[in-house]
Amino acid sequence: MAFNSLKPSDGEAWAAVAVILKECPDAMVLVGKRVTNPRDPWSGDAALPGGHYETNDGDLLNTAIRETMEETGIDLRRVGKIITVLNIEHPKNMPNLNVLPIVFKVDCNVDVVNAASGEFEYLKWVKLSELPNADRVTVVKGNVKKAVILGDMVIWGMTRRILCRLYNMLKNNDKQRSTGN
Numbered sequence: 001m002a003f004n005s006l007k008p009s010d011g012e013a014w015a016a017v018a019v020i021l022k023e024c025p026d027a028m029v030l031v032g033k034r035v036t037n038p039r040d041p042w043s044g045d046a047a048l049p050g051g052h053y054e055t056n057d058g059d060l061l062n063t064a065i066r067e068t069m070e071e072t073g074i075d076l077r078r079v080g081k082i083i084t085v086l087n088i089e090h091p092k093n094m095p096n097l098n099v100l101p102i103v104f105k106v107d108c109n110v111d112v113v114n115a116a117s118g119e120f121e122y123l124k125w126v127k128l129s130e131l132p133n134a135d136r137v138t139v140v141k142g143n144v145k146k147a148v149i150l151g152d153m154v155i156w157g158m159t160r161r162i163l164c165r166l167y168n169m170l171k172n173n174d175k176q177r178s179t180g181n
Contacts, residue, residue, distance in 0.1 A: 006060040006085070006100065008053050013097045016064040017050030018076060019166060021083065024108035027128045027170055029163060030072065032120035033153050041093055046155040047120075048101070048162065049074075064102045072123060073113025080104035086165055089158045101162045126150060128167045 008014035020030040030049065037043045051067040053060060065076045074080075086101040112123045134148045140156050147156035148163070155163060 006102075007058070008060055008098070008100075013094075014053040014060060014063075014100070015051055015097060016053065016060040016067070016100045016102055017048040017162070018064040018068040018080075019048055019086070019101050019103040019162060020068070020074065020076070020080070020106055020110075021103060021166070022106050022108055022110060022125070028125040029128060029166065030074075030112070030123055031126045031153065031155060031159070031163075032071070032123040034119065035121050042091075044121075045157070046153050046159050048159055049119075050099075060100045061102060064100075064104075071114075071119045074106070074110060076104050076106075079106050079110050081106075084169075086162060089162060091158045099158065103166065124153070126153075126155075126163075128163070128170065131163060131167050 006016075022028055031046050032049065034040065034042055034045050034047050049068040049071045050064055051071075053063045054066075057063040057066060061082075065080075068074055068076050081104065083103045083105050086103065089099045089101060091097055091099065130150060131148050134150050136147055136149055137144060138147050138149065138154070139145070140147055140154060145156045146160065147154050148160055149155075
């Protein structure tokens, strides 16, 4: 899927998540702990703002922007700048769902406007530099998993994979800048 064409393929299930990055001076990403809901397969999990594609979105960029506005009150159309689009992910419990992570950069003064959307118990800015030291093997929902544990927030599965990919991408970019490549 090309960067300038974020229209999903017909006949497939699609979603988009916004990976909202700010560097103040540390690189941080907005992550939320989902509310407990017996009908939600990701109930109580850490997640990025986002959700399922709706045809009136037009494309997955608009899905990420709409869902972020609904869930956080942050208007990425106004305050976000797209940095990159990461590879498509598939949640292990829904392998037929294609999830496109779109990385947006925002200024340091951008923060959650609406934390009472009903999607998240809370949202917080997570320092990417904390990921390696907080990465553990633990039991999540009855299974042994790799997870980043930050207080009562357990980041595992697809969200962990996305954040680790972003961390490694930024680390490699920093390395290239420092060596002049």
